[in-house]
Amino acid sequence: MTDDTFRPTELSDLECYEFLRSRELGRLAYHLLGEVHIVPVNYAVDDDNRLIFRTAEGSKLFGITMNDDVAFEVDQLLGDEAISVIVRGRAHVLEADSAYVAERVRLRPWINTPKFNVVAIDPNEVTGRRLHMHRPWLSMRG
Amino acid sequence: MTDDTFRPTELSDLECYEFLRSRELGRLAYHLLGEVHIVPVNYAVDDDNRLIFRTAEGSKLFGITMNDDVAFEVDQLLGDEAISVIVRGRAHVLEADSAYVAERVRLRPWINTPKFNVVAIDPNEVTGRRLHMHRPWLSMRG
Numbered sequence: 054m055t056d057d058t059f060r061p062t063e064l065s066d067l068e069c070y071e072f073l074r075s076r077e078l079g080r081l082a083y084h085l086l087g088e089v090h091i092v093p094v095n096y097a098v099d100d101d102n103r104l105i106f107r108t109a110e111g112s113k114l115f116g117i118t119m120n121d122d123v124a125f126e127v128d129q130l131l132g133d134e135a136i137s138v139i140v141r142g143r144a145h146v147l148e149a150d151s152a153y154v155a156e157r158v159r160l161r162p163w164i165n166t167p168k169f170n171v172v173a174i175d176p177n178e179v180t181g182r183r184l185h186m187h188r189p190w191l192s193m194r195g
Numbered sequence: 196m197t198d199d200t201f202r203p204t205e206l207s208d209l210e211c212y213e214f215l216r217s218r219e220l221g222r223l224a225y226h227l228l229g230e231v232h233i234v235p236v237n238y239a240v241d242d243d244n245r246l247i248f249r250t251a252e253g254s255k256l257f258g259i260t261m262n263d264d265v266a267f268e269v270d271q272l273l274g275d276e277a278i279s280v281i282v283r284g285r286a287h288v289l290e291a292d293s294a295y296v297a298e299r300v301r302l303r304p305w306i307n308t309p310k311f312n313v314v315a316i317d318p319n320e321v322t323g324r325r326l327h328m329h330r331p332w333l334s335m336r337g
Contacts, residue, residue, distance in 0.1 A: 078270070078277070080222045080268050080270075082224035082232070082266065083231060084231055087264075088266075088283070089224045089225060089264055089266050090266050091224040091233065091266040091268045092279075093268060093270050093277070093279045122229075122230055122231055124230075124232050124233040126235065128222075128235050130220055135235070137235045139233060139234065141230070141232070
């Protein structure tokens with residue numbers, strides 16, 4: 054087993070979006086009054102490759118309204134292999150007549166909120182990696 | 196089944212740290228030149244309840260050196276229940292004589308990097324929630 058085994062493999066854009074469509078839980082990082090915050094989000098990908106999620110009023114909505122620069126991460130860990138896809142982009146609240154999108158995509162909110170806004174993230178950059186993890190304390194014994 | 200079923204349960208500090216200690220993969224959100232970035236990180240918790248991870252030179256290290264305000268999220272999805280713990284705090288590179296910490300905690304890097312720095316996050320705020328997810332498109336049929 055060579056060092057190459059542990060080198061990450063870059064995913065293509067197509068592979069990134071296939072992976073994003075196959076998952077439903079990601080983490081949103083956003084600005085809030087000069088701080089960086091992170092929160093788990095149930096999301097879906099619409100036909101225009103936008104990430105769609107619902108949110109009630111709160112710090113998340115306030116944060117992205119004040120600064121629309123966001124990052125989003127989705128990953129999956131399978132044994133010693135991991136896949137991670139990271140999206141950077143701009144978030145904006147969809148207007149009422151656009152909110153129908155949320156009815157068409159597979160979304161289940163983490164919390165049952167009767168009132169909600171629908172947010173879309175337009176990706177500027179999508180990167181994905183397939184990683185082979187290892188356990189250094191094992192290799193150190195060698 | 197009442198609406199209360201879906202209300203999140205707050206975790207105590209003790210439960211948050213127990214959960215953090217039981218996991219090894221989290222996501223770090225950090226500032227980078229006015230942008231927010233997010234990256235998956237293999238971490239461990241040391242005896243002082245600090246989050247410890249290793250990183251090579253790169254944007255992550257540069258970002259936290261320029262602005263030490265970070266957020267960190269760890270979650271677990273089990274069927275319709277999810278646990279998510281969020282840490283906000285300050286990140287700093289441990290000096291060489293403190294880096295021994297990384298030898299004492301259970302860390303496996305996502306990538307095999309021969310040179311690395313050891314970073315500690317001192318938590319300012321730790322919050323955790325146990326969430327019951329639901330599928331709105333099923334309840335809507337009712």
